[in-house]
Amino acid sequence: MKSWLNISADSDFSIANIPFGVFKSDRLAARVGCAIGDQVIDLKVLHVLGYLENLPFELSDLESPSLNAIIARGKGPCRELRLRVQKLLRSDVPDLQRKEHHVAQALIPQAEVTMCMPVEIGDYTDFYSSEQHARNVGMMFRDPDNALLPNWKHMPVAYHGRASSVVVSGTPVRRPSGQLKPDPEKPPVFGKSRLLDFELEMGFITHPGKPLGEAITTAQAEEFIFGLVLFNDWSARDIQKWEYVPLGPFLGKNFASSVSPWVVTLDALDDLRVAGPVQEPAVLPYLEYEGHGHYNVGLEVDIVTPDGVATTISRSNFRHMYWNMKQQLAHHTVNGCNIRGGDLLASGTISGETPESYGSMLELSWRGTKEVKLADGSLRKFIADGDTVVMRGHGMTAAGDRIGFGSVSGTVTCD
């Protein structure tokens, strides 16, 4: 598929992608758009100009400051909307490309807009679904010979996170304060976290689910998944360590989590499907699934120092999941828990088998026992004030189309 727009081969936003986001500019109030190459296409303008006729969307859905309204319409309508936008951008479709004055209204360089938080998140859940990450944590903090806890291979373990502090890429992240216990023999002290970390994750956004009390099966799960984002689940390891037994992570996590602004639809990722790992022991029937539920999306993490030197410190892949999204959603709802449109379900840290693919400083520095060297010669065990953490991700289809997520970044501030 080719577009009449000039799209760089290394753009994440090929015509095969068409992700959704919310943008604004000096002259435009926040509204819904799609990314194409280095441009944004304004869906409000497309609606006004009549290009979205016969689709089940109101103008108000598209001049909304979040994607929730379009997500609430459900999978089918969102699929039609994406296909319509994609069609309008195809080189063999003259409708929009021949109308210069419409093109001028509908397309805006990404450099001229500000991306907003794409979704008003209802509930945010964080899974713990990468086996190597769970093994690494278990080896460091528990028993190296029994790194995985007994339940880990039976269910996609998860906990509830905080929705209010999920922020869009570019939002500064303040180093959190809290209770620390640097000396195990002494009482806790209050202070700034010294062990600030990122977690390389992906998250998916849901369509409205079933009523409370009804489960979603693995076979139905994809009908309730709108799309995916890159997700940095910032973590303060020292706060987390002292607080988390017995009820799980709380203040060590809820000071901020960052999402990428473009939501890549599950449809767009269809050509990136790959088989998941053999699951042994066999899972319970409600976690069995058909087809491929894993995705070959390469992921990278950079640390950029205050003077702008970038170092790629991790190269991982979304395929390094033990539990896939179908299983996560089936597990989350098997007790009747309801999901709403705009809920966020994140993967947990995605670590591969090799040390270069670990998805957190905790693992890369092996609990601070070794240092990660940056391109400017400086060393890191955890994230320093002024550092910017940037995550990127993309996959290539068999047809050679690049399907990418752009990036999620956040700079750590301290005062």
Added chain:
Amino acid sequence: MKSWLNISADSDFSIANIPFGVFKSDRLAARVGCAIGDQVIDLKVLHVLGYLENLPFELSDLESPSLNAIIARGKGPCRELRLRVQKLLRSDVPDLQRKEHHVAQALIPQAEVTMCMPVEIGDYTDFYSSEQHARNVGMMFRDPDNALLPNWKHMPVAYHGRASSVVVSGTPVRRPSGQLKPDPEKPPVFGKSRLLDFELEMGFITHPGKPLGEAITTAQAEEFIFGLVLFNDWSARDIQKWEYVPLGPFLGKNFASSVSPWVVTLDALDDLRVAGPVQEPAVLPYLEYEGHGHYNVGLEVDIVTPDGVATTISRSNFRHMYWNMKQQLAHHTVNGCNIRGGDLLASGTISGETPESYGSMLELSWRGTKEVKLADGSLRKFIADGDTVVMRGHGMTAAGDRIGFGSVSGTVTCD
């Protein structure tokens, strides 16, 4: 303070109370009201008739199907609104009482309305702040000689819960299914929870807080608390037990939590303040507080069997908290975590020192080792299908006014 309305001495909704809720009826769409005796006063009608003049509320705030719009106006305006309603109901104020046709429009018997979910909850957090409850759980599941975990007396331990499945009193609660591990030597099995429990809690609803990154101090905390509800944090003990290490409770909790429909303002509880326990070891400075932050609110739990026989199985009190709401809110935000208007922060199970005051079947049956006898002679270790769990709470002011919460109830269904 006396009302011109005839209010029974055993009504939770004396003129000193004036809680807020959302109600609807066959002829009225959901809107905001206050409870007074056995009546609801319709705030939309009061606004239309001009009784709320010079208050900073729009008609749309009051014809809204949730309290979020009024809560978003902040503490001061909500305080003025409650005082205005209270004044209109006072026997020495003729304005409303003399206008029979206005009274007929504004007052509706509670028996004729349906109460709705009062608040659209943003994030829900559950604390673990009753010492006796934490001790009981520690004694049962960990070490009787070290029942409290090391962090417990240093911080109000908490975890994030699920907002989507918080339901209003009267909503049936379906017995959840999930992974159970009845035989520790064998793999988990899938099935209906056999150990379904309630947790007697209270929850508070917040006004919009500070921006992300800024903490709320204990001295500021009450300015961000709108009011309180009774809260039943339904729990499936067998699901919880197998899933909760290391990331905390998840499917064992998120199938349902029930709230009472009337939100009693913090202002209304002012005369019920009592001193809290001496906190030893001393807390860190950010958790120190001035004045009394505990409340003398008697709490009761009934089990009502399918044939309507009620047995009060627990008598507890909200004063049995180690950590109070000021401390909870200061702790929650000390890392910069933001709160929004309509967030729910619950106390955790409220258990007193005597066995009759324990706030869950887990404790009342001491992990199923003894049976609780009901008035019809039947026995319970946990909650049976068809049982209704009813929680009530009220306190008495020095002036003899009753400030109560009404009730929260839920019937367990199974299919």
